[in-house]
Amino acid sequence: MSKALLIGSCEPFSGKSALVLGFAQYLIDANIFVRFGKPLATSFEPEQMDQDLSVPLIDDDVRFIGETLGLKNDQLIPSLHLINPQTAQHRLSKATLTPGDSFEVFREEVLSQSNGLTLLEAAGSLHEGLLYGLSLWQLAEALDAPVLIAHPWSDSRSVEPLLAAKEKLGERLLGVVLNAVDPDEIDLIESDLVPALKRLGLKVYGVMPRSPLLRSVTVGELVRRLKARVICCPERLELMVETLSIGAMNVNSAMEFFRRLRNMAVVTGADRTEIQLAALEASTQCLILTGAGEPLPQLIYRAEELEVPLLKVEQDTLTTVEVIEQAFGHVRLHEAVKAAYAFRLVEEHCHLDDLFTTLGLSC
Structure with a gap:
């Protein structure tokens, strides 16, 4: 059984947090212990920028999802680094690309979990976080964890970033969820496009329609x-x-x-x-x-x-x-009405039984 699942994307604001909400709620309903974290914090309150380093860094998205799902503090995994101009300048001046000693503690905490599943949301693209040693592919290798990619779909040209991700991630790419699809095209995509993607080695675990509410x-x-x-x-x-x-x-x-x-x-x-x-x-x-x-x-x-x-x-x-x-479409999912709608979208349009069976979880 996999101990962790990385939720990544090829570009920012692709719907990762919506998937995390839906996945976590599904696991909770199945009485499966779930934890959530973002190794690289990308969303934060201004006062956290100068925070005491002894205080765990909890990303805003992690905090919101924890509050929405009623997760306990020990189910929220602190971030290792905060991505902003100041920390980037510090990393660059040190000329180091490793995540540091704290990553081993983080890795041990994730891999030693004896039950349930840890959901980890990666940064906005395949390579974002390289300066911190925490890009999607680096995390996948270090944790030996499978990756699910959320990806907005407009037309067949949208496959190229997914092919680049598959080339970089290899067998660790578990599959994809196509997001922001024109509702009128969903049936055609599921009947024609999904089998074609599977032949290319890209298994599709969901086709989610474009939502004005989630873009609002x-x-x-x-x-x-x-x-x-x-x-x-x-x-x-x-x-x-x-x-x-x-x-x-x-x-x-x-x-x-x-x-x-x-x-x-x-x-x-x-x-x-x-x-x-x-x-x-x-x-x-x-x-x-x-x-x-x-x-x-x-x-x-x-x-x-x-x-x-x-x-x-x-x-x-x-x-x-x-x-x-x-x-529009470039704001965090931090409203209760959006969270409730995300639950419904993921439940209706993602093959959750298939996904978690593949991960070795019986739901």
């Missing part, structure tokens, strides 16, 4: 990224934004367009009051005003009445839109 971002995250001023409804910054609309057309066209979208962030000029009021009557999660000027009192009143956050930014509309588009 909170209004609060947009406030942070845009350095926006919150004019009203600061208590509603937890609302989830799934789509983006630009209010640059006439009001009649805007109303028709707004009706087609859901859970929008609407970006429009501060002087376009008629567009702003129209947006508030649609499925709008926040209204973002650009340019000179301040919103009229009646707009603020209506936004407060409907509990829609009203934001004001210094950037122009184009820059604001670019920042928001960059945020």
Whole structure:
């Protein structure tokens, strides 16, 4: 029986944490002891940057998943290093590429576990972490652990990073889960593509559809990224934004367009009051005003009445839109509603019995 399973990816934000949540919940439901950790911390609170080295470094993703699943402290494995510009500079100045003495303690802790399974989430790509001696392939070799790769799929060209991973990982590559697949293409991929990938030595353990919810971002995250001023409804910054609309057309066209979208962030000029009021009557999660000027009192009143956050930014509309588009699909899975949806996606679209039987676990 394998004592550890590495969850990796060929590129960042490929859905690793969602898989960890689904896998761990499945194991817990089967009364199998599970532990979770990220050898290389990639997400952290600012105060952890200068933390006392005697305090275990628990990555934010690890902490969130632990709290979501009700894991005990001894089920959360501290990270060995924190990846940021300061630690990278320190590693580079030391000219060392080994993970250090602490890795042997870490390795012994993982391999000496007599029951259950340790889930380890690797860094964002196949090679990220090389400077720390903790890249995906280095961890797989040092722990002699199988690797499952989460990989977003758009078309057949998406196979090339997987082939590169197979070449590097060899027999340690257990398989892949294809993620962010167009829902209309899932049946075709499972019937035609999955057998083709298997012939190439890539076993597919799941085909998960693209999810607007999992790609969504909170209004609060947009406030942070845009350095926006919150004019009203600061208590509603937890609302989830799934789509983006630009209010640059006439009001009649805007109303028709707004009706087609859901859970929008609407970006429009501060002087376009008629567009702003129209947006508030649609499925709008926040209204973002650009340019000179301040919103009229009646707009603020209506936004407060409907509990829609009203934001004001210094950037122009184009820059604001670019920042928001960059945020979609590039935020951590740190909301309870996303976690609950991830459980369901993994359960419905991954072959969990097959996966854990391969690992020697009877679930």
